[in-house]
Amino acid sequence: MGYTVIIADLVASRRLPARAQFQRRLKTVLQGVNARAGRALASPYTLTLGDEFQAVYRDAATVFADLMSIQAQIAPVQARFALATGPLATTVNAAQAIGMDGPAFHRARALLERLKDERRLFGVQTTDAPDWTLPGGALAVLSGITEGWLPKRFEVFAGLLAGASRPELAKKTGITVRAVNKNIRAADLDEWKRILDEIARLLNEETKTR
Template identity: 25%
Template sequence: MVNDVTRYPYIAIIGDIKDSRKLKQRKASQLRFNEVLGWLNQTYQEDLAAKFTISMGDSFQGLLKDKNHLISMLFELELNLAPMELRMGIGLGDVETEINSDNSLLNDGSCYHRARAMIELIEKSEKQYAQSSSNILLAAGSQDPHYEKLINTIFALETALKTKWTERQKEIIRIYLANGKNQYRTAKVLDIGQSSVNKALNSTDFYTFSHSLSTIQDTINQL
């Protein structure tokens, strides 16, 4: 297949916090939400066509012009917002309005429509207690159904792994990634032994999980 980079010029991400009204210390959680999205906008500013913007207190959306860091961006967002749980829809496509780079809520186009459809599908799946569920889904339209099915199947498998992680395990993984995947530096930051870091990574099947992230990113890069 010839990779035509103009087919999907933009990637919309629309998400929300699951069961946000049930959160303890809701005000502190919303402040953290705003802080992490600000960090995301700063860290990945070169990838963004429009900054991640909060709407209605517990929802957000952003627009990417470069997809090369998409998956690592979303995983870091999840880790930094834990224990809050996220739903996220990803839509590949066009933007049909003039792009407002400071407020993603003012933009619209096929990529946004597809991302919203994925959020709705996740919510529908949760209500039906589907056997196969995911907190992240991607839509690319009718051009690449096989790629889309593969990506969303891996997302579902990743969700099955993530839901088994404890908050402590998530913290260790977050620090591990922030320290260049170095177990000794991670142990020093957390004031624990390197063996404890290694045990946490192995018990979460993190290396298999990380490989699946790379596989999804490589597949998306083919679109």
């Protein structure tokens, strides 16, 4: 079967003050995502080399809610996320996302390097072709849009992607329903939710054919 692999790294991580302290914080954030994602993850978010972390999804339905949640919790530090689908050549490690290899990891690694060169935060690739045209283009645009977002907007978007109502979002983020609606309208978050939901559906469709 196919999987969706995430390989991510921190932007400008070498310039972080108290880097070791931040890595401990990131580890706690990833543990929280792992607990929420549950069986959607075939292999949990794991810190790997330096400031990189990775995970393997068997079901990508929650992947974008998870990524936005990570970004909300580590802001103002930014992370770069490369998503790729394909088979694995090794057994899935259900305990940690290490010691695995295969086309999905190769694509994600190559994409991450390209994202660094292009200074983008989100990318997706599902075949050996250079890009998965429409989803890849959408995430390239989203990379630019999110550059200026404050943590609260990432929080609102993560909750929206997870299916929370406006009152639930207000309670979770500590702002008013009016402020929630203002964030949604200002960044077209409803439209972006529809786009990311469709990309997640396509990722799952792709992995079922592998």
